[in-house]
Amino acid sequence: MPARRALPFACSLALVLWASIASPAPRRGARLAWARGDGADTCVGVAGLTEDVKARLGWDPFALPLEVEIEGTAQRTARGYRADLAFRAKDGTSLGKRALESRTKDCRSLGDAVAVAITVTIDPDASGVAPAPGESPDPEPWTSLTSSPVDAPPAPPPRAPREDEPRVRVTAGGGGAVGLVPGVGASASLRAGFMIGDRLEVGLGATYVPQSREGAFGFGLAAGEARGCVLPWRAGGLLRLCGAALAGAFEVFAHSSALTPVDVGLFPWLGAEAGPVLSVPLRGPFRIELGASAIVPLLRRQGFLRGAPEPVWGQSAVAARAELGAAALF
Numbered sequence: 214m215p216a217r218r219a220l221p222f223a224c225s226l227a228l229v230l231w232a233s234i235a236s237p238a239p240r241r242g243a244r245l246a247w248a249r250g251d252g253a254d255t256c257v258g259v260a261g262l263t264e265d266v267k268a269r270l271g272w273d274p275f276a277l278p279l280e281v282e283i284e285g286t287a288q289r290t291a292r293g294y295r296a297d298l299a300f301r302a303k304d305g306t307s308l309g310k311r312a313l314e315s316r317t318k319d320c321r322s323l324g325d326a327v328a329v330a331i332t333v334t335i336d337p338d339a340s341g342v343a344p345a346p347g348e349s350p351d352p353e354p355w356t357s358l359t360s361s362p363v364d365a366p367p368a369p370p371p372r373a374p375r376e377d378e379p380r381v382r383v384t385a386g387g388g389g390a391v392g393l394v395p396g397v398g399a400s401a402s403l404r405a406g407f408m409i410g411d412r413l414e415v416g417l418g419a420t421y422v423p424q425s426r427e428g429a430f431g432f433g434l435a436a437g438e439a440r441g442c443v444l445p446w447r448a449g450g451l452l453r454l455c456g457a458a459l460a461g462a463f464e465v466f467a468h469s470s471a472l473t474p475v476d477v478g479l480f481p482w483l484g485a486e487a488g489p490v491l492s493v494p495l496r497g498p499f500r501i502e503l504g505a506s507a508i509v510p511l512l513r514r515q516g517f518l519r520g521a522p523e524p525v526w527g528q529s530a531v532a533a534r535a536e537l538g539a540a541a542l543f
Contacts, residue, residue, distance in 0.1 A: 240272060240274065240277060240336070241274060241277070241280035241281055241335055241336070242274055242275070242276070242277030242278045242279050242280050242281070243274040243275055243277075243279070243280065243281045243282070243283060243331075243335050244275065244279050244281075244282050244283065245259065245262065245263060245266075245275065245283045245285070245331070246259075246282075246283070246284045246285070247259040247262055247284075247285045247286075247287075248285075248286045248287075249286070249287045249288075250286060250287065250288035250289070251288070251289065251446055252288065252289025252451075253287040253288050253289050253294060253320060255319060255320045256287040256294060256296075256320035256323060256324060257287075257320070257321075257324035257327070257328075261324070262324065262327065262328060262331075263275060265324070265325075265328040266328050266331050266332050266335070269328060269329070269332040269339060270332055270335065270336055270339055274335050274336075279303045280302070280303055281300060281301070281302065281303070281308065281334065281335055282300070282301045282302075282303065283298065283299070283300055283331055283334070284298070284299045284301075285297065285298045285299070285327060285331075287320065287323065287327075290314065291379060291494075291542070292314075292316050292379070293314060293315045293316040293317055293318075293323075294314070294315045294317075294320045294323045295312065295313070295314045295315075295323075296311075296312070296313045296314075296323055296326070296327050297310070297311070297312050298310060298311040298312075298313070298327065298330060298331070300334055308334070311330050313326045313327060313330065379408070379498060379542035379543060380407060380408045380543070381405065381406070381407055381408075381542070381543040382404075382405070382406045382407075382408075382414065382416070382540055382541070382542050382543075383404070383405050383540065383541050383543070384402075384403070384404045384405075384406075384502055384538045384539070384540040385402070385403050385404075385538055385539055385540075386401070386402045386403075386404075386502065386504070386536040386537060386538025386539070387399070387400065387401045387402070387536060387537065387538070388400050388504075388534065388535045388536035388537055389534070389535060390422055390508070390532060390533065390534040391529075391532060391533050391534075392508070392528060392529030392531065392532030392533060393422050393434055393508065393510070393528060393529075393532045393534075394422055394424070394425035394432045394433060394434060395425045395426065395427035395430075395432060395526050396425055396427075398422045398423070398425040399422065399423055399425075400420065400421070400422050400534055400536060401420070401421045401422075402418055402419065402420045402421070402536060402538070403418060403419050404416055404417070404418030404419075404438075404440060405417060405418070406440065406442065411444070412443060412444045412445075413441070413442070413443060413444070414441070414442040414443075414444070414453065415440065415441050415442075416440050416441075417437070417438065417439060417440065418437070418438045418440055418457070419435075419436070419437050419438065420434075420435070420436050420437075420438060420459065420461070421434075421435050422434040422435070424464070424466060426468065427516070427525060427526040428525065429467065429468045429469035429471075429472055430465065430466065430467060430468070430472070430474070430516045430525050430526060431464075431465070431466030431467075431468060432463070432464070432465055432466070432514070432516065432526065433463075433464045433466070434461065434462070434463050434464070434482060435461050435462055435464075436459040436460060436461025436462070436482060436484065437459070437460060437461055438457040438458065438459050438460075438486070439457065439458050440455060440456070440457040441455065441456055441457070442454065442455040442456075442490065443455075451491065451492055451493075451494075452489060452490070452491055452492070453489070453490045453492065454487075454488075454489055454490075455486075455487065455488060455489070455490055455504070455506070456485070456486065456487040457485070457486045457487075458483075458484075458485060459482075459483065459484040459485065459486055459508070460481075460482070460483050460484075461481075461482050462479045462480065462481065462482060463479070463480050463481075463482040463512075463514040464478065464479050464480070465477050465478065465480070465514070465516050472518065473518060473519040473520075474516060474517060474518055474519065474525075475517040475518070475519050476516075476517070480512075480514060481512060482510070482512050482514060483510070483511040483512045484508050484509060484510045484511055484512075485508070485509045485511060486506045486507070486508045486509075486534070487506060487507060488504060488505050488506025488507060488534075489504070489505065490502055490503070490504040491503045491504070492540065498541050498542040498543065499539065499540070499541055499542075500539070500540040500541070500542065501537070501538075501539060501540075502536075502537070502538040502539070502540050503535075503536075503537055503538075504534075504535070504536045504538070505533070505534070505535045505536075506533070506534050506535075507531055507532070507533055508531070508532040508533065508534055509530070509531055509532075510528045510529075510530075510532065513527060513528045513530070514527070514528050515527035515528070
């Protein structure tokens with residue numbers, strides 16, 4: 214080959230080789246299904262998440278032929294927000310799952326973490342960083358809880374996974390009860406509960422209803438309780454449906470020497486209680502709790518005077534109690 218033609222040929226060959234080596238990997242198309250559960254209305258929607266992923270990639274994977282299917286959900290938890298992601302190939306083969314959690318007051322950091330995870334799954338060579346000048350995702354507020362293999366490296370967790378979700382609840386409360394003692398009696402309680410799984414809480418407690426008078430009689434109640442609560446939704450345990458078996462002592466007092474009651478003193482007492490408890494998060498592990506319940510005395514107590522056919526006072530067949538309490542989660 215003449216020398217004057219050899220140089221252009223070599224340059225062309227080098228250019229072709231460089232282009233074949235430097236060309237990016239084929240772009241993969243994707244489809245995204247995204248839903249927000251109860252309490253997660255402030256989390257990013259499907260439209261916003263789609264635009265975020267497109268911005269991080271620099272191209273639109275959702276306009277290309279399907280290669281990766283992505284399904285995700287966001288929900289409120291006791292300590293923030295959680296997202297669960299599942300990745301599948303177009304033939305239905307699982308490519309793995311991710312679970313991400315945000316422990317901030319809003320859901321913005323979780324949305325950033327989800328966008329990063331989706332971005333690097335679609336394109337493993339992508340950095341996942343949004344192209345906003347002078348701004349990068351906050352690495353602190355979210356944590357990757359669980360991960361199974363996918364065909365892309367996982368989004369790097371900024372700190373080690375934590376398994377110290379609150380399992381113990383201690384509550385002190387006070388309020389009023391009707392039907393257990395005469396009139397509206399004061400009520401105080403102290404309880405400790407332990408979570409079993411995500412939906413069940415069991416525990417022990419104590420209830421005290423101080424003496425309330427009916428004429429020259431006084432009636433009071435103290436009982437221990439074995440308690441169980443069901444969380445109908447996982448959204449932070451805001452509502453619990455609770456039931457308890459109560460066992461203790463009912464006391465009858467006589468405040469006049471002229472009275473000749475048939476029974477005075479301590480007597481065994483049994484009851485069953487059921488009702489909802491609303492838990493309102495405050496700061497950190499603390500909660501305000503509002504409960505209302507119906508109480509059925511299984512041993513109904515009454516006060517009689519000797520020789521009188523009718524009782525001076527007797528417990529109701531169904532009593533009621535309402536309490537306001539403070540709780541701490543550990």
